[in-house]
Amino acid sequence: MINWIKDIYQTLFRFARFPCEPETVTIGNPDKSSPVLVTCNFDYTVRHLKEYLKKEALDCFLLVVNTKGTNVWCAAAEGVFTTDIVLSHLKVYNVGELVNHKRLILPQLSVAGVKRKELKEHGWEGIYGPVYFTDLKEFLNNGLTKNKDMQALEYGYWERFKMGLSHAVFCTLVCIIPIFLFASDWWIQGIGLVWYFAFSMQLIEHFIPFERLLYKGLALSLPILVLTLTSITDPVLKTQATLGVIALGGYIGYDAQGHSHLGQNQKSGTIFAGMFAFLALVYGGTLFL
């Protein structure tokens, strides 16, 4: 399939897994002293990394280890990109026989799962490479040393946009049934709101002065609430629409916690559950009006 089509659906459905075959790939004409690079078997990463290595004519071995199709950062955090998995790949594919050194260049973002100390116990030296593979050429040419730029994780607007797109698709799948159940006449507005919250939670959340992403989601519902309260005249509908907007903002803000390790530690579950119970109670009350 054409690569750009794959890029689109793998970005849109990023929450799903897209595995490619685990393997040891020979790039260019490597010899016994050539570097051994390690990556996960997330198809998107592998396709782009291979393309880069070929374009830059870097002779090396690329180990595509089995992380069940999950990307490096998530796989390391989830415990599927581990020292054990790397060691397993080294054995299964006899990597030790391909080279005369015992050095592995690991993605920097694998640090949570692949431990240098454990690799050393098995006779392998692990070196964390740059965050972005586009710095690999410079890293290899500089004698495997990194400058500050190579260690920095940028979360620029293009990355935020792609994350927003994936989150919007996921939240649409989650919210579509409740939207049709509770607001079938307003489903277009409902889905529009899901996309507004999902994109805003990526593109402008860092400007909102709250720490908890749940509160940021609620803060993002304020302009919509103003619009709702000024444009709807029926008091019952006005109340129900307000509850719906708060519920969507709260849910998408809470759900965005999964995008970073800092977010995952926010422990907003109780507040989220309490908020939803309150909204459900008020909604129930409006049914008697």
Added chain:
Amino acid sequence: MSFVYMKILESRPERYDIGMGLLTLGSLTKIKERIAEHTQSGNKVLDLGCGTGTLGQMCIEKGAQVTGVDANSGMLEVAKRNSPSANYLNISLSNLDEHFSDESFDIILSTLAFSELTHAERVHVLKQIKRILKKEGKVLIGDEIIPKNLFAKCFYYAFRLPMRLLTWLMTQTTTNAIPSFDEEVREAGMQIVNRKPFMLGMFILLEIKK
């Protein structure tokens, strides 16, 4: 990743047995019962990819000493609750060489674990199994295969797609049918001595010896 989805994934081991029971329409339980019938009191049993430990517990009830191996620590947590008297190791199946000495088990079992491995991994694991299995020991593997019969093959593709989707929705995992075990078993230097098909040949129970 979505936080809610992440939490769903974390609870996957709790739902694994229900999902896999559904995917195999109950055949998995029958396969496990058949496997457990092979064990006797005092047997040293290794359960590869032990998952939630249900098969290990069946063998323990027959008087066997069971060691369970699984790469998924979440699964092992559930296994420790289901079968607390077994021993467990949280390692990949490819790393058996570091943990077990030659000819140390009477019976080596596995259900739906080989279908999660690649061809190269399966051959590597089978070679390790040959090393750690006692001379007169046996290997029992229950797994998903692509049926050879044309009718069964058509049924397989028609039936498996919706079932896989349903199972994925429940457990966020699935299995991948193995095209042929025979060549891989031969490559590892062992032989299949008995085979019992389940569900029109979509699942198979193999008895393998050195």
